[in-house]
Amino acid sequence: MKKIFSIFLLWGLFLNAQVGINTLTPNSTLAINGSLRAGYKEVTATTYSILATDHYITYNGTGNTTFTLPVIGTGTTSYTGRVYKIKNISASGITLQASSGNTLRIDNTPVASFVIPTGAYAEVVNNSNTAGGTWDMSFTVLPKPSNVEIYGAQLSIPPHASASSPVADWTNHTNTAYDTGTGTDTWWVVSKSSTTYAHTANYANASRMMIVYEYQGAPFNVNNMYPILTAGNNSSFPDVFTASFVSLANNGTGGKTRLTVSVARIDFIGINGNNSNWAGTFLLNLLLARKY
Template sequence: MISKVNSLIILFMLISLSVKSQVGIATSNPNSMLDVRGSLQTAYREISTATSTLNVNDHHISYTETTVGTITLPSIASGTASYNGRMYFIKNLSSQNLTIVASGTNKLRADNVALDNIILQPGFYAEIVNNTSTVSTSATWDISFVVLPIAQNVEVYDVNFKIPPYAVTVTNHNTSDYDITSGAYQWWLISTTSQAAARTAALVRPNRMTLVYEYQGPLFDLTGVHPILLVNTSGTAANFIASFGGLSVVGGKVRFTFTVARYDYIDNGSTASQWTNTFDAISVFTKKMY
């Protein structure tokens, strides 16, 4: 049981702390309002559910769920619901995107633009602090810091796509003659479209062919993927150029579209720039991983 004397001592200490302008821990000479000469421990929580709302007990949060996630910040109002200076440290440790959402009509700001949410890509970390605004439609949270704490990395892999002879028509993968089936990455030629050369007073265009290849592996994230194309015509005098047409998802599979044109003999008539051989279009896919 605490004696009356000890109670008075404890009361005196509490009163002293309340009136002292600066408080020191492990120091009798604090240099700031709170001066801690040692380690600092705060709340830590791992979130392994797809949706979650932060509260007064949260500080550092790590998202570890295997699916796309959403973390909602507390709703800000006035009085006891005004959390000026409250900070959250949020780390996305999953392989999926994590959306940080302001509650209700609250907003976030990274500059002078109010946002409903921000997206943390895998591996990213954010620090968010509540500002002095209590207006529900104003930016009540400041995004003070967003970073990837590890070095940037780029993943690269290449595919040798086949270019059929000019005017060979492939529709709905009605032939497997031009599929890429060797190795770990398999691509099927789904369709081809040939466009004849044209020569007018206003236009000179060579024969060209548009090809659509479909990846037969699992669907992958197209964010940050950049293809580089080069046509391999070694051993021939033909000159080709390849142009990127697009990456898309059709029926749950990734499709890669590109166009090839033969530009030598472009001035010698409508058939001179056609080709009768099968060539390779070397595509290098680069993806910024972090």
């Protein structure tokens, strides 16, 4: 009689479509009220064939490696829905490839392999294989560079002091009309010094200006910081400029960061229907990159 009771109990478990672990009220096919453990493996070999028993794999080798996914078959080796998680903590790359006859899908175009760079993570899942032998890249995370800081801003290039509509040079931030930014993320033009063109039979010097900008936020760490400057023009004037870096130092008011730049007009020199001492307000695109 006990044997019959056990058989009926087992049959009842098979009929129940929802199974709970550490819960009496499962709300899914499998409901786990607690932690979940899956296989973990750290690999250092230069080639590795991923096993059917693998789940989370970390690579910590000293050279580039190739991980090969299992061969997709039928029945118990169809692998539909199987997930592999791969993390690269080495200084080298992982080439993740499908087995011969199988493919990887990053988008809807199958590929043979995918490179997982240093610090990156990838997940692959086996699809339903209606098209035959495909692993989908379900998730990839590329690392953020940890040794680079980048800051960008757009500053003003004021009109020349000797233009047809001149704006006099100044020092000590006596003109606030050409400051840019908001709040503490503001750049002041603390001074500008204009030099007019010089055009003779022996030489030609462009109209130019020395500008000192001061950042009103917390001073930048200027160690190993490299400014990248480009001049822009969003006006109706055809003027073309070049910008040259002079200095970047925390020597401003109260130790604020000051950037000194030389700009010059290069589309023409002298008088050619217009005065090459520019009368408009133009743009200086600033990118500060610091490597540490």
